[in-house]
Amino acid sequence: MQTLPDTLAGWLSRLESQHPVTIDMGLDRVSAVATRMKIGFDCPVITVGGTNGKGSTCAMLEAILLQAGYRVGLSTSPHLIDFNERARVVGEAASDAELVRYFAAVEQARGEISLSYFEFTTLAILQMFVDAHLDVVILEVGLGGRLDAMNIIDADVAIITSVDIDHTEYLGHTREAIGFEKAGIFRAGKAAICSDPVPPQSLLDHAAAIGADLWLLGRDFNYMGDQLQWNYGGRDQRRNSLGYPSLRGANQLLNAAAALAALEVLRLRLPVGAQEVRTGLVLVDLPGRFQVLPGRPTVILDVAHNPHAAATLSQNFGNMGFHPYTYAVFGALQDKDIDGVIAQLKGQVDHWCVTDLPPPRGASAEQIRDKLLAAGVTPSDKTDAECTISCFATPAEAFANATSRAGENDRIAVFGSFLTVAGVMAFRAAANH
Structure with missing residues (x-):
């Protein structure tokens, strides 16, 4: 009987050495273990994919929803300093003890199934969120989208922030190839939000083929701003006189507009007031983004x-x-x-x-x-x-x-x-x- 690590550092070094392939595309293994663990959510789930802007969009959604008093789970990757940053429950990073407990649960459930580092840690974080009885779950989708471990969850709203060239050895060398991979997080009949001003045709085609409810920047939602404030306009909702997000940089209004479009989609299940949006945007904090x-x-x-x-x-x-x-x-x-x-x-x-x-x-x-x-x-x-x-x-x-x-x-x-x-x-x- 092998002894399992009792520290987070012990677990992470075990996971780094256990599954030889760092990136192992395909969802069969991770889905099988998730089924054994009965991982699933009754609350709304928002997935966020894209080449750049994912982390900022997730951080804005989390900040606004916390201001509105909701119990929010947020998973992002990679981390900057501590692995614990990858799992936040109601604004707090997961403790070492919690992560150790959930790693042990995945180890017990996986049996003979080999999991990559990312698949293993994703399952642990998802199980932690299931047990936390959350009001809303926000999942940043890492590499690509279609074959990312987070994509085993069917989201109520999927956001693609931007499509550009990155991870070409896995996703392809063109925006069209990468757009198709990113669009893999869209679901039939569910909102699919794209804040890329010029989305690849492959993304549009995939959304149409599966019957997703596609929200495009400039058609279904938009933003306008002057030096002092900005306004959001969606299909049925306007939000005016908003302060600029505390995250600096040229693209942050694109990310903020995508976040507000997601909140518009979910407004009946997760109502959010104007002041909660304003305060959330002012308080949002994300290290390492300009x-x-x-x-x-x-x-x-x-x-x-x-x-x-x-x-x-x-x-x-x-x-x-x-x-x-x-x-x-x-x-x-x-x-x-x-x-x-x-x-x-x-x-x-x-x-x-x-x-x-x-x-x-x-x-x-x-x-x-x-x-x-x-x-x-x-x-x-x-x-x-x-x-x-x-x-x-x-x-x-x-x-x-x-x-x-x-x-x-x-x-x-x-x-x-x-x-x-x-x-x-x-x-x-x-x-x-």
């Missing part, structure tokens, strides 16, 4: 890791006002379009502090430096150089170097991966203790 830290030099944390997100980050830089120099702390995974990210940001950055990320997926700082050089970034070796590229072993070392060189009116942008941002957040937290 997060501007207080103090000088200006530090921006952004998990942008594909060209679409990098283009948004570039646009956000342009809206920030003047900074003499911009330092980039940049680390990326090898399976990302690093060249595409560089192309969007190379004109905005003066000094590149590039960092290794852990193998096997992490790109080395030298690989990134070579891509910067190939993209036409030309460093000077003078002491007062206008452009430099420096290589570091960790995000913390890259950030420490940028901080030591930046003037108080300069800015430091940390981006390229969740791991890059998490490394700098951990370094700053340790320094402040």
